[in-house]
Every structure is written in structure tokens, then in C-alpha cells.
Amino acid sequence: MTHALAVGGCAIGMIIVLIARFRLNALLVLFGVAIAVMLATGHSPAQAVTTFQHGAGNALGNIGFLIAFGTMFGKLIAQSGAADTVARSVMQRCGVRNLHWAMAATGMIVGLPIFFDVGFVLLAPLGFIAAQESRRPVLMAILPLVASLSIAHAVMPPHPAIMLAIGIYHARLTLNLMLGLLVMLPTAILCGPVFAQFVIRHIGTIATSPMEAEFQIRTTPEIHAPPGRSVLCILLPFLLIGGGQVLAAISGAGIWHMLGQALGETNIALLVSLLAVAVLLCRPAGMTPQQIAHALQSCLAPTGFVILLVGAGGGFGQAVIDSGISAALTSAALGAHMSPLLLAFLSAAIIRLATGSATVATGTAANLIAPALPHLHGVSPELLVLATGAGSIAFGPVNDPVFWQLKEYLGLSLAQTFVVWSGTETLISIVILCLTLLLSAAL
Structure with a gap:
């Protein structure tokens, strides 16, 4: 030993x-x-x-295509102007100085039903653009986000690891849910927004990464996507995954169970979401099929x-x-x-x-x-x-x-x-x- x-x-x-x-x-x-x-x-x-x-x-089987599809999804959200629209809306409601609190809250909400890997890949583009719009350091957006997602993964049902521990220890699910929420909020505050402010003062300069640059570049900067449609498309992968898992759980064997299993599978949900963004946001914004295809291909280089x-x-x-x-x-x-x-x-x-x-x-x-x-x-x-x-x-x-x-x-x-x-x-x-x-x- x-x-x-x-x-x-x-x-x-x-x-x-x-x-x-x-x-x-x-x-x-x-x-x-x-x-x-x-x-x-x-x-x-x-x-x-x-x-x-x-x-x-x-490792690649679990996350490789998730990173690729998630990056493509984020690229189209950015190119269509949807991420910019949502980021501006968040900044107007929360204030530029409250970016870290807004991202922490987003991570907690999204992190409840969604795995860390999925939440991070899909919300990172929004964090990059929100930081750009608010002219704050990118860590002020990303660190509270990853902290909240990680906390949810550690203590909150229905994440698989916690559900496994609840079963092994024969714990009560309802009580663990309440205790998890009780622990999650103060932990997210201390380890997200508060810790982010401390880290930014001591970590030194961070250059713009190739991944961040991809999400900041847009073909037509003047595009302003409809707010409602933008929010719907950004949330669509989470809605499909969560809805699919619920549908598969409540339906018996048959077509509805298979549909739920399909939509609840992360890569399938991302593929459907990509198509939806192309139809609902990119095409109305004036992007041609060739421009959409170029955006999807070019963003994969940094990944x-x-x-x-x-x-x-x-x-x-x-x-x-x-x-x-x-x-x-x-x-x-x-x-x-x-x-x-x-x-x-x-x-x-x-x-x-x-x-x-x-x-x-x-x-x-x-x-x-x-x-x-x-x-x-x-x-x-x-x-x-x-x-x-x-x-x-x-x-x-x-x-x-x-x-x-x-x-x-x-x-x-x-x-x-x-x-x-x-x-x-x-x-x-x-x-x-x-x-x-x-x-x-x-x-």
C-alpha cells in the first residue's frame, strides 16, 4: 500500500x-x-x-459529443443574437454589479434537474456573453455558475450519485431534498459570488480563450432576437431532457416511453435543440443555410x-x-x-x-x-x-x-x-x- x-x-x-x-x-x-x-x-x-x-x-464516450453538440448549440445561440438578448435582459433586471448573483441563481435552478456536464457546456456561452455585455471579468460569471452546478450535483436529488447514496443508506428522499435545499443556498452564496470576488482580486490576468472568442463572434452584430423566443431556445435542451425523463418514468412500455427515453437522452435533446434554433432563430435573423453550416463547422476547431x-x-x-x-x-x-x-x-x-x-x-x-x-x-x-x-x-x-x-x-x-x-x-x-x-x- x-x-x-x-x-x-x-x-x-x-x-x-x-x-x-x-x-x-x-x-x-x-x-x-x-x-x-x-x-x-x-x-x-x-x-x-x-x-x-x-x-x-x-471519458470521451460520456462527454465528447456533449462538448461538440453543446458548443455548436452555443455558437448558434450567439450568432443568432439570442444569447446577447438574454444577457442584456438579465443585466437590465439584475444590474451589472449583480452578474455573479444572477449566474449563481441560474446554476442553482438549472443544476437541480440537469447534470453538471450538460449544464456547464450549455450555460458557458451565456456566461461568456453576459460577462462581455457587463464588462466584468469572465470569472465573475463562470465561477458562480460552476459552483452552483457542482453543489446541486453533490447534495440534491434527483442526481444519480445522491439517489444512489439515498438508496444505499436507506435515507428518506423527502427529508434529503429539504436538507439539501437548506445546505445548498448558503453554500452557493459563499462558494460562488463571494469566493469569485476574492479569486478575481488575486488570480491575475486571464486572456480571452479560443472558446470564449467563438461565443463572442457574431456574423451580424446588429441582430436582436425576440426575447421570448430566445429564452425558449436557450432553455429547450433542459426542457427536453427533463420532460423526456419524466415522460419515460410515468409511461409504461410503448411509444410514449420510447419517446421519453429518446428526448431524455442528452445528445438527442441537443440535436433536436440545434434544429429548433436554426429554424426559430437563425433563419428569421437572416442567416443562410451556408452561414449556419459554416458556424457549426468553424466552432468545433477550439473543441x-x-x-x-x-x-x-x-x-x-x-x-x-x-x-x-x-x-x-x-x-x-x-x-x-x-x-x-x-x-x-x-x-x-x-x-x-x-x-x-x-x-x-x-x-x-x-x-x-x-x-x-x-x-x-x-x-x-x-x-x-x-x-x-x-x-x-x-x-x-x-x-x-x-x-x-x-x-x-x-x-x-x-x-x-x-x-x-x-x-x-x-x-x-x-x-x-x-x-x-x-x-x-x-x-
Whole structure:
């Protein structure tokens, strides 16, 4: 176990030094370090490459087309003038100085039914343009947004990880929903708008990233899309995904169930939304089919490296798992003697550090803690769910594909990404844990 932990520590150190100090390409570094980790733990070169390919394939299968389709959707929303219309409307109602509060509220609302990955990809263009319209730093829009989306993922049903933990701990869904809302609001305030103001004063200059530039460029700047239609089209993917999932859940086998499953599938919902935006916004704005096709094709150029980097992050994460580093970290967590809530938090946090996945961390930690639950008198299963969810998003480690996705979306350096993503995720986890402990003392 000591050897595996030492290899894991060296691997993280190598990634940081090679990218931050020597400015090596992150894609090459992640691949090289993943192979080195496997070789150092006794695997053959063929096994090392197979592990990396397996992890990268899983990551790309989950998010690759989502990034591509989401970028295309955002490009058409921007080109048609819809994002500009909605951003101006938000600024008029909330005020330029309240951009961070508006984006935090948007993230909380959208984050309740929608996965983090989907919410971020689809709302990032709106954040970019809102920041441009308000002449505020882009982090003032994006950081509160990602914080709210992450908090919802960590503590709010019906997200799969939390639903899994509720089932494993035999917690009450209604009570967890109420407790989650109680924890979510103060956490979103502290870790979103408040933390964003602190970070912006200390993080230094951030240049405009290629992704941000794509969403700011419009063929006809004078276009003003109808407000109602603009809001409808921006919300359409969320409405289709949520409505499809509800339809599939309430209908039996048959055509309606199949339709619900189809619309509830993220990539299908995005494809339908793309067609709707082209018909309802782009064509009325005067864009020709050739201009629409050019916009869809040109916006994919900046996503290529982002998608590959996300895959590389998944490949490195799989190497950490298959090398035994993940199991060693988990064993170290279980060997600690502490309160059940702290143990649930620490177990999930260490699994998150080991695997990079918040969902895996929640499910694994819950399965580790649940067998001891009958012997833990006076411990609320609902609070265990919150503590596990809090630990599952700690650290925002480099084997989390979102780390690299956010880095490229915002054009951050490695050090800035540690502050913006890893710092935000860790702060969220600590705040949720503290609120959970307070609830435990009060209940």
C-alpha cells in the first residue's frame, strides 16, 4: 500500500511540475505519467496503454459529443443574437454589479434537474456573453455558475450519485431534498459570488480563450432576437431532457416511453435543440443555410484539444484505479477511527482524489460505510448522504476531466485552474461538511 501511495504522490507531482514549470503539453504529460504509473506498479507496457485507452474511451464516450453538440448549440445561440438578448435582459433586471448573483441563481435552478456536464457546456456561452455585455471579468460569471452546478450535483436529488447514496443508506428522499435545499443556498452564496470576488482580486490576468472568442463572434452584430423566443431556445435542451425523463418514468412500455427515453437522452435533446434554433432563430435573423453550416463547422476547431484533454484526464484516472493507488487510498481512509460523518466525508474525498469521479466517490464510499450503519447509533442516514456528497467533490483533482475542460474553456494556466476549480470544489466540500455537522448537532 505504501508503494502505491508513493507512486500516486509522485504522479501528481510530475504532472504539476512538467506542465506548470516546464510548460510541456498537458495531453502528452497525462499520457506519459499514466503509462509511468502503470509501469511503476508492475504492469506491462501493453497493459498500460490498454488501461489508458479504456479510461480515455469512457471519458470521451460520456462527454465528447456533449462538448461538440453543446458548443455548436452555443455558437448558434450567439450568432443568432439570442444569447446577447438574454444577457442584456438579465443585466437590465439584475444590474451589472449583480452578474455573479444572477449566474449563481441560474446554476442553482438549472443544476437541480440537469447534470453538471450538460449544464456547464450549455450555460458557458451565456456566461461568456453576459460577462462581455457587463464588462466584468469572465470569472465573475463562470465561477458562480460552476459552483452552483457542482453543489446541486453533490447534495440534491434527483442526481444519480445522491439517489444512489439515498438508496444505499436507506435515507428518506423527502427529508434529503429539504436538507439539501437548506445546505445548498448558503453554500452557493459563499462558494460562488463571494469566493469569485476574492479569486478575481488575486488570480491575475486571464486572456480571452479560443472558446470564449467563438461565443463572442457574431456574423451580424446588429441582430436582436425576440426575447421570448430566445429564452425558449436557450432553455429547450433542459426542457427536453427533463420532460423526456419524466415522460419515460410515468409511461409504461410503448411509444410514449420510447419517446421519453429518446428526448431524455442528452445528445438527442441537443440535436433536436440545434434544429429548433436554426429554424426559430437563425433563419428569421437572416442567416443562410451556408452561414449556419459554416458556424457549426468553424466552432468545433477550439473543441478538438478540449475533447482530447478530457479523454486524457479519463485515461490518467483509469491508470490510478488499475494501478492499485485508488484501493490503497480507500484502505487508508477506512483505517481511520473517527465519527461516522467525518469517515463518510473522508472516504468519499479520498476516492474522489483517487478516481477523479464524484459519482464513483459517492457510490463507493456509501457502499463502504453502509454495512456499519446498524452499529452506528444516533447517526442520521440523511446526514450521511450529505457528508458523502460533500466529500465526493473535494479537491477537484487533475484526474477529473472537468479540471482540464474548465482550464481550456477559460484559458487558465495550471496554477489558476487549481485556484478556480480545485479551490472552489474543496471549499464547497468543506462548507457542506460544516453545515452537515451543524445540522447533526441541532437535530
